[in-house]
Amino acid sequence: MSDTELFGVYLNSEFITSIIALILTFALHRIVVLFGLNRRVWHQALFETALFVIIWGIVMLFLTTTIS
Numbered sequence: 001m002s003d004t005e006l007f008g009v010y011l012n013s014e015f016i017t018s019i020i021a022l023i024l025t026f027a028l029h030r031i032v033v034l035f036g037l038n039r040r041v042w043h044q045a046l047f048e049t050a051l052f053v054i055i056w057g058i059v060m061l062f063l064t065t066t067i068s
Contacts, residue, residue: 021056
C-alpha cells in the first residue's frame with residue numbers, strides 16, 4: 001500500500017488502516033457492552049488494546065490481499 005492524498009495532504013497507509021481499525025473497535029466495543037460481556041473481562045484496558053491490535057491486523061491482512 002502506498003500513501004494516499006486527501007485534500008492535498010498525504011496520509012500514510014498505516015494511519016488510514018489504524019483509523020479504520022479504531023472505528024471497528026469502537027463498534028465492536030459497543031456490542032460487547034450491549035451484551036454485558038465486558039463484565040467477564042479481567043482488565044478492560046488490556047482487552048480493548050488487544051482487540052484494537054487484532055482488528056488492525058485483520059484490516060491490514062484484508063487490504064493487502066485484496067490490493068495485490
